[in-house]
Amino acid sequence: MPDSTPEYDTRPDSPTDFRIALALPRRGPAGIFGLECHAAAELAAAEIETAGGVAGRTVHFVHVDAGGDPAAVGARIKGLLDAGSIDAVTGWHLSNARQAIAKVVRGRVPYVYAAAYEGGECSDGVLCSGEVPGDQIVASLQWLRTEAHLRRWFIVGNDYVWPRGTAAATRVGLQDTDIAILGERFLPLGTDDSAVWDRALSEVVRSGTQGVISLLVGSDAVRFNRAFGDRGLDATITRFSPFTDETVVLASGADATENLFISAGWFAGLGSASAAEFASGFARAFDLVNGAGPIGETAAPPAGTMAETTYSGVHLLADIAGASVPTVQDARRAFVKWGWDSPHGPVDLDDGSARHPVHIAKARGVELDVIARVR
Template identity: 30%
Template sequence: LRLHADIDERGLEWLMRRQGLPVPPTAATGHRVGLLISKSGSGSLFAAAGENAATLAVEEINAEGGIDGRPLELLVGDDATDPATGALEAMRLVRAGCRTVFLMTTSATYVTVSAALRSSEVLLVQTLMNEGGGHDRLRIRLGERPHAQLATAAVPLMRAAGGRRWFLAGNDYIWPRSVNSAARAVLPTYGATLVGERYAPLGTVDFAPIIDAVVASGADIVLNTFVGADAAAFERQCHAMGLRERALSLAPALDESTLERVGSAAAPGIHGISGYFQHLDTAGNDSLVRRYRESFGPWAPPLSTLSECTFEAVHMWTAAARRARTTEPGPVADEMRTGQFDFPRGTVTLDGTDQVHQRMYLAAARGACFGPMQPAGNTG
């Protein structure tokens, strides 16, 4: 087997920055926007698909003439799944001319970046699922919310498990703790019993103590709020230690890219709950997946709610900029905050508050993908 690899200019710049080498700025030719993602660290499993999806959106927008006749330029930063690094990268994107930065990162990075750029007139758009809050005129958080995800999944999952005992396990930072706080409020209203709660730092490799605690609790369902590589490692160890024979898993942030790392043997029993899956059967999604494969090839990482959301966010921002007839952060944010948007996942509604309304789907892992999708009536 012979492997030939090329490093493009963006890849070379990334390598230089990771080595602490200066990267000379380039002159802008159009409207610059930033994308802050986790190219490295435990969140890196879904970063490539997210960058691809944003790149596809920019290409489509530029094929339509861009914004007021000028092209859209996408600059990418790597937070390394670390909030402090994320803040430095976000400031670099702003210095390069980005007045809007899309974040496909952990909530911990979002909070740190938001604080670091508080005195700057920069629009931050968190694209993927989050706990809500922390918004103002120049802070928009899209994606699924924990209360809606849990309300959608609770009853059918307890029916599938044949039990009502839940164990909460996740990484020790804002989003997992917020999801588990929502679980304590939502799940008992559906008759669930909470039997345990444990956390581990990002980058943990040995989850045996937590799995032992799950087994001892007699849980029927594990709410897995680990992310990226941690989520994959946790599920593999659950399978290896025999937990899958005792309990199902609900993993809101375990997407298709992460599921590939879990492996087919450990996948049965894992469930996802989100507004988008790659195998969602809609005409808009069929077209998106086809265009994605045509652009990035059959072996590109799969789309998921964590990556497809960047495609939606860039298109949403562009539609708002065209309506506002400017790319200034304030007017664009005002246009983005209210309205209905038709995307491959279906209709997404922003009502001017912190809430994002969309249909949720509960899906079971089948090898390296999720399916079939079970639509639910409530939106979040």
């Protein structure tokens, strides 16, 4: 991904700015989502500006690359805080980056983490606005048990906190059901050795599983899907992912998406008026941020769930204080109880856990068809 935006904005501070560290990945496996998340954040900022700003202040993003070493990401945020250069933090990034950022924020400014995650985050001033495993994964597996008679699953994920925490939460959520996790295999972020993927797939086959739960990120999910299709496993083994969006499906290719199910709050194919409004605004923002195509055409991909959660995270951050500038105290109050309307429907934040409408979609080539609401 091109690295054209400076991480530290050297523009003189303005008392009319609300300065947000926007932490998005520009490299690594999650870098595939960076452009769409940036466009979605700019759309939210433009809408906030039109509505009067944040207590009259203009949203000003200070861009931070969240795709590198988590400790370095945390150090960058700390440097901005120590310099008095930011008023808040938000963005879509991986949970290992969230943990590093939460350690340095420590109640100094509000921080909205805009991604589905493993649950359990309770650091001071941190609001997690994304889906959690019980709603997103367990409900979907129960639906697949009823509709497709799938009971035996094998987990393949990246080796960091979100996949491991999500796998553990899923096992707990499946207790007292007849749905079983037969095994797990966790691979390093950025695995590009075909032999490693082949060994993981051989383990999947030996397990006798009916389905694979993919807890893989971005380009790693693309590599896995392609290897899965190349071995012809998609004809007999179902895949399910809570962390795949339209971008990953498109990159995987039509030959690698048979029997692939995905769950999320948002899909570009949702038919509501709010979904259509967001999709239209996202396309305009993407073209403005990344360069428009020919007149009358858009270069924008379908808006994925990573983009929609980024958009909602920026709005949540701006809204928690009402008519004043958001503070840590506002984040603490919202942690206990808050609600907002997202493009995919109403979301309730209760004791730090965001409850979303959750839909399940099935891949059809490089498109996703929403087939049910599971929560």
